Amino acid sequence: MATTSAGASEIPNARKAADAAEDGREVVFSVRHLWKVFGPKADKIPDDTSVTGLSAQELRERTGCTAAVRDVSFDVHKGEVFVVMGLSGSGKSTLVRCLTRLIEPTSGDLEMDGEDVRAMDRTALRELRRRRAAMVFQHFGLLPHRTVVDNVAYGLEIQGVGKAERREKANEMVDKVGLAGLEKRRPGQLSGGQQQRVGLARALAVDPEVLLFDEPFSALDPLIRRDMQEEVVRLHREEGRTMVFITHDLAEALRVGDRIALMRDGEIVQLGTPEEIVGSPADDYVRDFVRDVPREQVLTVRRAMRPAEDGEADQGPALAADTLISDAIEAVARSGGAARVVDGGRCLGVVDHACLLNVVARIDEDRPGEVAA
Numbered sequence: 001m002a003t004t005s006a007g008a009s010e011i012p013n014a015r016k017a018a019d020a021a022e023d024g025r026e027v028v029f030s031v032r033h034l035w036k037v038f039g040p041k042a043d044k045i046p047d048d049t050s051v052t053g054l055s056a057q058e059l060r061e062r063t064g065c066t067a068a069v070r071d072v073s074f075d076v077h078k079g080e081v082f083v084v085m086g087l088s089g090s091g092k093s094t095l096v097r098c099l100t101r102l103i104e105p106t107s108g109d110l111e112m113d114g115e116d117v118r119a120m121d122r123t124a125l126r127e128l129r130r131r132r133a134a135m136v137f138q139h140f141g142l143l144p145h146r147t148v149v150d151n152v153a154y155g156l157e158i159q160g161v162g163k164a165e166r167r168e169k170a171n172e173m174v175d176k177v178g179l180a181g182l183e184k185r186r187p188g189q190l191s192g193g194q195q196q197r198v199g200l201a202r203a204l205a206v207d208p209e210v211l212l213f214d215e216p217f218s219a220l221d222p223l224i225r226r227d228m229q230e231e232v233v234r235l236h237r238e239e240g241r242t243m244v245f246i247t248h249d250l251a252e253a254l255r256v257g258d259r260i261a262l263m264r265d266g267e268i269v270q271l272g273t274p275e276e277i278v279g280s281p282a283d284d285y286v287r288d289f290v291r292d293v294p295r296e297q298v299l300t301v302r303r304a305m306r307p308a309e310d311g312e313a314d315q316g317p318a319l320a321a322d323t324l325i326s327d328a329i330e331a332v333a334r335s336g337g338a339a340r341v342v343d344g345g346r347c348l349g350v351v352d353h354a355c356l357l358n359v360v361a362r363i364d365e366d367r368p369g370e371v372a373a
């Protein structure tokens with residue numbers, strides 16, 4: 001897959017969408033030129049070229065409208081964790097709610113599995129939200145008078161699944177999210193993390209094709225939050241379910257995301273893997289955003305390597321191309337020389353102390369020779 005280190009003016013998100021179609025990966029959500037505008041005569045804004053180029057603030061002053069989502073295009077691939085990240089007010093929730101029309105888009109194209117979501121009638125939409133793309137909310141949405149297992153079974157009950165079957169399924173999900181033994185408790189008798197697990201189990205019970213998470217862990221304390229992030233990664237690894245995950249927390253995005261869409265004022269300023277976002281920021285905004293990330297824990301040796309010189313391709317320890325720099329530092333230190341970067345037995349290049357250090361110290365960035373403060 002091509003990197004996404006283009007400037008914002010080149011609409012990197014749109015280019016990325018085209019890449020996805022080319023590389024033949026199955027697409028779950030396809031979003032093209034999506035807008036959501038709040039305010040008077042909102043539907044006129046997307047086509048009015050006299051205002052579409054304005055900044056968010058200018059647009060508000062001139063028209064009284066807020067473009068919460070602004071000409072956004074991307075694909076969500078089957079089986080990936082797609083993170084929507086950005087500061088408060090950047091448009092994350094609005095964008096993700098548009099996917100199932102919990103918020104009605106103003107204009108643009110939106111498909112799920114090739115089906116036009118904007119053309120769906122109420123019955124199809126209900127089906128979409130209940131069975132195909134289930135949402136896990138920050139505030140859990142648990143029913144206080146029901147037990148854990150009945151809360152988990154709730155979505156199945158709405159679907160009209162029989163009692164015995166939904167009990168069985170609910171118990172299975174309670175086990176899956178690590179709540180075995182707490183089935184009979186009520187939400188008030190659970191910690192925040194446990195309540196969030198109930199919310200997660202409930203969403204999983206209906207076996208949706210996609211799970212949509214709206215800042216699910218932001219109310220949790222840091223240690224429990226970390227646990228839940230690991231839980232999501234584990235569930236994803238076990239089941240390969242497609243997930244769309246909203247967060248304003250960069251560390252969380254880097255931990256759970258296969259790809260990250262970074263939003264600012266309703267636009268996607270960069271869409272890429274954690275390594276692409278951290279290693280090749282599209283502009284100064286993204287560069288600032290990722291400045292404090294420990295690069296050695298995100299970037300891999302593929303990025304750090306240099307061509308092998310005489311004999312180097314045949315000697316020294318071998319590292320897989322996706323080895324993190326932090327792990328490579330140890331291997332290189334132990335070997336005392338260069339290590340080979342291999343992919344399927346082929347030597348792609350080598351890494352030594354100097355090239356690993358260059359990446360950590362940002363000497364590999366677009367501005368050669370400059371070491372970031």
Ligand SMILES: Nc1ncnc2c1ncn2[C@@H]1O[C@H](COP(=O)(O)OP(=O)(O)OP(=O)(O)O)[C@@H](O)[C@H]1O
Binds near residue numbers: 066087090094
């Ligand atoms: N119903 C609404 N009417 C008017 N403006 C709205 C409405 N909903 C959202 N907005 C505006 O749209 C922009 C994007 O809001 P949104 O909630 O999508 O951002 P967000 O990135 O999810 O923020 P947060 O992290 O704080 O939840 C904000 O400027 C917000 O004020």
